[in-house]
Amino acid sequence: MLPGGTRLRLVSLDDAEALHRAYTANRDHLAPWEPRRPESFFTVEGQAARIREQLKQFAEQRAVPWVLESDGAVIGTITLSGMAFGPFCSAHLGYWVAADQQNRGLAGAGVASVCRAARDIIGLHRIEATTLPDNAPSQRVLSKNGFEPIGMAPRYLHIDGEWRDHRLFQRILHDGPPSN
Template identity: 75%
Template structure:
Protein backbone atom coordinates (compact mmCIF):
# COMPACT_ATOMS: atom_id res chain seq x y z
CA UNK A 1 0.00 0.00 0.00
CA UNK A 2 1.48 3.34 -1.02
CA UNK A 3 0.42 6.26 1.18
CA UNK A 4 2.12 9.55 0.35
CA UNK A 5 3.06 12.09 3.04
CA UNK A 6 0.80 15.09 3.53
CA UNK A 7 1.43 18.61 4.83
CA UNK A 8 -0.53 19.58 7.94
CA UNK A 9 -0.81 23.02 9.55
CA UNK A 10 2.19 24.57 11.27
CA UNK A 11 4.69 22.98 8.83
CA UNK A 12 4.07 19.47 10.17
CA UNK A 13 4.28 16.47 7.83
CA UNK A 14 1.97 13.48 8.27
CA UNK A 15 3.82 10.40 7.02
CA UNK A 16 3.94 6.67 7.52
CA UNK A 17 5.88 5.35 10.47
CA UNK A 18 9.44 4.31 9.57
CA UNK A 19 11.95 1.90 11.14
CA UNK A 20 14.19 4.95 11.62
CA UNK A 21 11.68 6.63 13.98
CA UNK A 22 12.62 4.80 17.20
CA UNK A 23 14.74 7.58 18.72
CA UNK A 24 12.36 10.39 17.74
CA UNK A 25 9.31 8.46 18.94
CA UNK A 26 11.06 7.62 22.20
CA UNK A 27 11.85 11.33 22.69
CA UNK A 28 8.23 12.29 21.92
CA UNK A 29 6.77 9.83 24.42
CA UNK A 30 9.26 10.78 27.14
CA UNK A 31 8.55 14.50 26.60
CA UNK A 32 4.76 13.97 26.64
CA UNK A 33 4.23 11.13 29.12
CA UNK A 34 2.73 13.35 31.85
CA UNK A 35 0.46 15.07 29.33
CA UNK A 36 -0.70 11.75 27.82
CA UNK A 37 -1.06 9.80 31.10
CA UNK A 38 -4.74 10.71 31.72
CA UNK A 39 -5.70 9.49 28.23
CA UNK A 40 -3.44 6.46 27.74
CA UNK A 41 -3.21 2.89 29.02
CA UNK A 42 -0.43 2.09 31.48
CA UNK A 43 2.81 1.50 29.59
CA UNK A 44 5.64 -0.78 30.75
CA UNK A 45 9.01 0.86 31.40
CA UNK A 46 10.36 -0.70 28.18
CA UNK A 47 7.87 1.42 26.18
CA UNK A 48 9.87 4.51 27.19
CA UNK A 49 13.15 3.24 25.70
CA UNK A 50 14.57 3.50 22.19
CA UNK A 51 14.73 -0.30 22.06
CA UNK A 52 11.10 -0.61 23.15
CA UNK A 53 10.03 1.84 20.46
CA UNK A 54 12.11 0.01 17.82
CA UNK A 55 10.36 -3.24 18.78
CA UNK A 56 6.93 -1.59 18.68
CA UNK A 57 7.69 -0.01 15.29
CA UNK A 58 8.75 -3.37 13.86
CA UNK A 59 5.46 -4.89 15.07
CA UNK A 60 3.40 -2.04 13.59
CA UNK A 61 5.20 -2.22 10.24
CA UNK A 62 4.67 -5.99 10.08
CA UNK A 63 0.95 -5.39 10.72
CA UNK A 64 0.97 -2.67 8.02
CA UNK A 65 2.50 -5.14 5.54
CA UNK A 66 -0.39 -7.51 6.38
CA UNK A 67 -2.95 -4.67 5.86
CA UNK A 68 -4.09 -4.79 9.50
CA UNK A 69 -2.83 -1.35 10.59
CA UNK A 70 -1.95 2.03 9.04
CA UNK A 71 0.51 3.88 11.35
CA UNK A 72 1.43 7.54 10.78
CA UNK A 73 3.59 10.03 12.66
CA UNK A 74 3.40 13.82 12.73
CA UNK A 75 6.93 15.09 11.98
CA UNK A 76 8.27 18.60 12.48
CA UNK A 77 11.94 19.43 11.89
CA UNK A 78 13.00 15.84 12.54
CA UNK A 79 10.94 15.53 15.73
CA UNK A 80 7.77 13.50 16.16
CA UNK A 81 4.94 15.57 17.60
CA UNK A 82 2.12 13.03 17.44
CA UNK A 83 0.77 9.86 15.91
CA UNK A 84 -2.43 8.64 14.29
CA UNK A 85 -3.19 5.01 13.60
CA UNK A 86 -5.91 2.99 11.95
CA UNK A 87 -6.05 -0.36 13.75
CA UNK A 88 -8.11 -3.51 13.43
CA UNK A 89 -8.56 -3.12 9.67
CA UNK A 90 -11.25 -5.49 8.47
CA UNK A 91 -12.11 -5.81 4.78
CA UNK A 92 -14.80 -7.99 3.20
CA UNK A 93 -18.35 -6.84 3.84
CA UNK A 94 -17.40 -4.92 7.04
CA UNK A 95 -14.60 -2.67 5.64
CA UNK A 96 -13.91 -0.87 8.90
CA UNK A 97 -11.12 0.22 11.25
CA UNK A 98 -10.61 2.01 14.56
CA UNK A 99 -8.71 5.29 14.78
CA UNK A 100 -6.56 6.60 17.60
CA UNK A 101 -4.32 9.67 17.74
CA UNK A 102 -2.41 12.05 19.99
CA UNK A 103 -0.69 15.40 19.51
CA UNK A 104 2.18 16.70 21.65
CA UNK A 105 1.33 19.05 24.50
CA UNK A 106 3.18 21.97 22.91
CA UNK A 107 1.34 21.51 19.58
CA UNK A 108 -2.23 21.60 20.87
CA UNK A 109 -4.88 23.87 19.32
CA UNK A 110 -3.11 24.32 15.98
CA UNK A 111 -5.41 22.18 13.86
CA UNK A 112 -3.05 19.21 13.67
CA UNK A 113 -5.41 16.56 15.03
CA UNK A 114 -8.28 17.72 12.82
CA UNK A 115 -6.14 17.80 9.69
CA UNK A 116 -4.65 14.38 10.47
CA UNK A 117 -8.09 12.84 11.10
CA UNK A 118 -9.32 14.26 7.78
CA UNK A 119 -6.26 12.86 5.97
CA UNK A 120 -6.58 9.44 7.63
CA UNK A 121 -10.25 9.27 6.62
CA UNK A 122 -9.39 10.11 2.99
CA UNK A 123 -6.71 7.43 3.01
CA UNK A 124 -9.10 4.94 4.63
CA UNK A 125 -11.66 5.59 1.88
CA UNK A 126 -9.50 6.14 -1.20
CA UNK A 127 -6.48 3.88 -0.64
CA UNK A 128 -7.46 1.26 1.93
CA UNK A 129 -11.04 0.99 0.63
CA UNK A 130 -12.89 1.21 3.94
CA UNK A 131 -16.58 1.97 4.39
CA UNK A 132 -16.35 3.35 7.94
CA UNK A 133 -13.95 4.44 10.65
CA UNK A 134 -14.72 4.36 14.34
CA UNK A 135 -13.13 6.17 17.26
CA UNK A 136 -13.66 6.36 20.99
CA UNK A 137 -12.90 9.02 23.58
CA UNK A 138 -13.05 9.21 27.32
CA UNK A 139 -16.31 10.86 28.36
CA UNK A 140 -14.49 14.03 29.45
CA UNK A 141 -12.21 14.34 26.40
CA UNK A 142 -14.27 17.11 24.83
CA UNK A 143 -11.36 18.40 22.71
CA UNK A 144 -11.09 15.07 20.88
CA UNK A 145 -14.87 14.86 20.58
CA UNK A 146 -14.84 18.28 18.84
CA UNK A 147 -12.11 17.09 16.44
CA UNK A 148 -14.19 14.04 15.55
CA UNK A 149 -17.42 16.04 15.13
CA UNK A 150 -15.69 18.55 12.83
CA UNK A 151 -14.57 15.59 10.72
CA UNK A 152 -18.05 14.13 10.26
CA UNK A 153 -17.97 11.53 13.05
CA UNK A 154 -21.30 10.90 14.74
CA UNK A 155 -21.81 9.58 18.28
CA UNK A 156 -23.11 6.03 18.25
CA UNK A 157 -23.20 5.22 21.94
CA UNK A 158 -21.39 4.86 25.20
CA UNK A 159 -19.32 1.86 26.25
CA UNK A 160 -19.05 1.32 30.01
CA UNK A 161 -15.61 0.29 31.28
CA UNK A 162 -14.38 0.14 27.66
CA UNK A 163 -10.60 0.57 28.03
CA UNK A 164 -8.12 0.36 30.88
CA UNK A 165 -6.78 3.91 30.94
CA UNK A 166 -4.40 5.42 33.46
CA UNK A 167 -4.91 2.55 35.89
CA UNK A 168 -8.67 1.99 35.75
CA UNK A 169 -11.44 0.78 33.45
CA UNK A 170 -12.95 3.89 31.92
CA UNK A 171 -16.21 4.61 30.11
CA UNK A 172 -15.89 5.84 26.52
CA UNK A 173 -18.08 7.66 24.05
CA UNK A 174 -18.14 5.85 20.68
CA UNK A 175 -18.14 7.59 17.29
CA UNK A 176 -18.17 6.52 13.67
CA UNK A 177 -17.86 8.13 10.28
CA UNK A 178 -19.37 6.49 7.23
CA UNK A 179 -16.92 7.18 4.38
CA UNK A 180 -19.15 6.08 1.46
CA UNK A 181 -22.01 3.75 0.64
CA UNK A 182 -20.60 1.95 -2.40
CA UNK A 183 -20.74 -1.86 -2.19
CA UNK A 184 -17.51 -3.71 -1.40
CA UNK A 185 -15.45 -4.78 -4.42
CA UNK A 186 -16.27 -8.26 -5.69
Protein backbone atom coordinates in the same frame (compact mmCIF):
# COMPACT_ATOMS: atom_id res chain seq x y z
CA MET B 1 1.11 19.10 4.15
CA LEU B 2 -0.70 19.93 7.36
CA PRO B 3 -0.69 23.30 9.18
CA GLY B 4 2.72 24.81 9.82
CA GLY B 5 4.55 22.48 7.45
CA THR B 6 3.72 19.40 9.53
CA ARG B 7 3.84 16.12 7.59
CA LEU B 8 1.81 12.95 8.05
CA ARG B 9 3.78 9.90 6.93
CA LEU B 10 4.03 6.18 7.52
CA VAL B 11 6.11 5.27 10.57
CA SER B 12 9.53 3.77 9.92
CA LEU B 13 11.98 1.86 12.09
CA ASP B 14 14.18 4.95 11.86
CA ASP B 15 11.55 6.73 14.03
CA ALA B 16 12.35 4.73 17.19
CA GLU B 17 14.57 7.45 18.68
CA ALA B 18 12.16 10.26 17.75
CA LEU B 19 9.17 8.36 19.17
CA HIS B 20 11.13 7.61 22.33
CA ARG B 21 11.75 11.36 22.74
CA ALA B 22 8.14 12.28 21.92
CA TYR B 23 6.57 9.75 24.29
CA THR B 24 9.03 10.60 27.07
CA ALA B 25 8.38 14.35 26.70
CA ASN B 26 4.60 13.79 26.63
CA ARG B 27 4.36 11.07 29.26
CA ASP B 28 2.39 13.17 31.77
CA HIS B 29 0.29 14.79 29.03
CA LEU B 30 -0.81 11.38 27.66
CA ALA B 31 -1.17 9.50 30.98
CA PRO B 32 -4.86 10.38 31.62
CA TRP B 33 -5.86 9.19 28.12
CA GLU B 34 -3.79 6.04 27.62
CA PRO B 35 -3.14 2.65 29.21
CA ARG B 36 -0.35 2.55 31.76
CA ARG B 37 2.83 1.71 29.92
CA PRO B 38 5.76 -0.41 31.11
CA GLU B 39 9.05 1.46 31.47
CA SER B 40 10.35 -0.38 28.40
CA PHE B 41 7.77 1.50 26.28
CA PHE B 42 9.67 4.74 26.92
CA THR B 43 12.97 3.42 25.58
CA VAL B 44 14.39 3.44 22.06
CA GLU B 45 14.38 -0.37 22.10
CA GLY B 46 10.75 -0.45 23.24
CA GLN B 47 9.73 1.90 20.46
CA ALA B 48 11.70 -0.13 17.90
CA ALA B 49 9.87 -3.30 18.98
CA ARG B 50 6.54 -1.47 18.81
CA ILE B 51 7.30 -0.12 15.32
CA ARG B 52 8.31 -3.58 14.10
CA GLU B 53 4.94 -4.92 15.29
CA GLN B 54 3.09 -2.01 13.68
CA LEU B 55 4.89 -2.54 10.37
CA LYS B 56 4.09 -6.27 10.53
CA GLN B 57 0.41 -5.38 10.97
CA PHE B 58 0.73 -2.89 8.10
CA ALA B 59 2.15 -5.61 5.83
CA GLU B 60 -0.78 -7.84 6.84
CA GLN B 61 -3.27 -5.02 6.05
CA ARG B 62 -4.44 -4.90 9.67
CA ALA B 63 -3.18 -1.41 10.56
CA VAL B 64 -1.70 1.79 9.15
CA PRO B 65 0.61 3.63 11.58
CA TRP B 66 1.46 7.25 10.76
CA VAL B 67 3.59 9.83 12.54
CA LEU B 68 3.06 13.57 12.60
CA GLU B 69 6.41 15.24 11.95
CA SER B 70 7.38 18.90 12.25
CA ASP B 71 10.89 20.28 11.75
CA GLY B 72 12.28 16.74 11.85
CA ALA B 73 10.65 15.92 15.21
CA VAL B 74 7.79 13.48 15.79
CA ILE B 75 4.98 15.43 17.44
CA GLY B 76 2.24 12.80 17.43
CA THR B 77 0.84 9.69 15.85
CA ILE B 78 -2.33 8.63 14.07
CA THR B 79 -3.15 4.96 13.60
CA LEU B 80 -5.84 2.97 11.88
CA SER B 81 -5.94 -0.40 13.63
CA GLY B 82 -8.12 -3.48 13.64
CA MET B 83 -8.68 -3.07 9.92
CA ALA B 84 -11.19 -5.50 8.51
CA PHE B 85 -12.32 -5.91 4.93
CA GLY B 86 -15.07 -7.81 3.17
CA PRO B 87 -18.57 -6.85 4.28
CA PHE B 88 -17.26 -4.88 7.31
CA CYS B 89 -14.60 -2.61 5.70
CA SER B 90 -13.87 -0.81 8.96
CA ALA B 91 -11.03 0.27 11.23
CA HIS B 92 -10.45 1.94 14.56
CA LEU B 93 -8.81 5.38 14.73
CA GLY B 94 -6.40 6.48 17.44
CA TYR B 95 -4.30 9.66 17.62
CA TRP B 96 -2.39 12.04 19.85
CA VAL B 97 -0.55 15.33 19.42
CA ALA B 98 2.26 16.62 21.67
CA ALA B 99 1.29 18.96 24.49
CA ASP B 100 3.31 21.85 23.04
CA GLN B 101 1.59 21.45 19.64
CA GLN B 102 -2.02 21.62 20.86
CA ASN B 103 -4.58 24.06 19.41
CA ARG B 104 -2.86 24.37 16.03
CA GLY B 105 -5.36 22.26 14.10
CA LEU B 106 -2.89 19.39 13.67
CA ALA B 107 -5.10 16.62 15.04
CA GLY B 108 -8.06 17.75 12.95
CA ALA B 109 -6.03 18.09 9.76
CA GLY B 110 -4.30 14.77 10.38
CA VAL B 111 -7.58 12.97 11.00
CA ALA B 112 -9.02 14.54 7.82
CA SER B 113 -6.04 13.23 5.81
CA VAL B 114 -6.37 9.77 7.32
CA CYS B 115 -10.10 9.69 6.54
CA ARG B 116 -9.38 10.58 2.90
CA ALA B 117 -6.73 7.85 2.67
CA ALA B 118 -9.03 5.34 4.36
CA ARG B 119 -11.75 6.04 1.80
CA ASP B 120 -9.76 6.69 -1.39
CA ILE B 121 -6.70 4.45 -1.02
CA ILE B 122 -7.53 1.75 1.52
CA GLY B 123 -11.19 1.44 0.53
CA LEU B 124 -12.74 1.44 3.98
CA HIS B 125 -16.45 2.09 4.47
CA ARG B 126 -16.31 3.17 8.12
CA ILE B 127 -13.97 4.36 10.85
CA GLU B 128 -14.71 4.07 14.56
CA ALA B 129 -13.12 6.14 17.32
CA THR B 130 -13.60 6.31 21.07
CA THR B 131 -12.92 8.97 23.68
CA LEU B 132 -13.19 9.22 27.40
CA PRO B 133 -16.44 11.04 28.22
CA ASP B 134 -14.56 14.12 29.47
CA ASN B 135 -12.16 14.41 26.51
CA ALA B 136 -13.95 17.34 24.87
CA PRO B 137 -10.98 18.41 22.67
CA SER B 138 -10.80 14.98 21.03
CA GLN B 139 -14.57 14.91 20.61
CA ARG B 140 -14.35 18.28 18.80
CA VAL B 141 -11.69 16.88 16.45
CA LEU B 142 -13.95 13.95 15.63
CA SER B 143 -17.07 16.09 15.23
CA LYS B 144 -15.30 18.51 12.87
CA ASN B 145 -14.27 15.49 10.79
CA GLY B 146 -17.78 14.14 10.36
CA PHE B 147 -17.76 11.54 13.14
CA GLU B 148 -21.09 11.02 14.86
CA PRO B 149 -21.65 9.72 18.39
CA ILE B 150 -23.15 6.23 18.36
CA GLY B 151 -23.23 5.29 22.03
CA MET B 152 -21.42 4.67 25.26
CA ALA B 153 -19.33 1.62 26.12
CA PRO B 154 -19.15 0.99 29.87
CA ARG B 155 -15.73 -0.03 31.21
CA TYR B 156 -14.45 -0.21 27.61
CA LEU B 157 -10.67 0.24 27.99
CA HIS B 158 -8.18 0.01 30.84
CA ILE B 159 -6.91 3.60 30.90
CA ASP B 160 -4.62 5.17 33.49
CA GLY B 161 -5.02 2.20 35.80
CA GLU B 162 -8.77 1.55 35.68
CA TRP B 163 -11.53 0.35 33.38
CA ARG B 164 -13.05 3.49 31.92
CA ASP B 165 -16.26 4.22 30.03
CA HIS B 166 -15.85 5.55 26.48
CA ARG B 167 -18.02 7.46 24.05
CA LEU B 168 -18.20 5.72 20.68
CA PHE B 169 -18.06 7.62 17.39
CA GLN B 170 -18.12 6.56 13.77
CA ARG B 171 -17.73 8.12 10.38
CA ILE B 172 -19.22 6.50 7.32
CA LEU B 173 -16.78 7.18 4.48
CA HIS B 174 -18.90 5.92 1.55
CA ASP B 175 -21.84 3.66 0.80
CA GLY B 176 -20.39 1.89 -2.21
CA PRO B 177 -19.77 -1.86 -2.26
CA PRO B 178 -16.67 -3.27 -0.54
CA SER B 179 -13.59 -2.97 -2.74
CA ASN B 180 -11.66 -5.78 -1.03
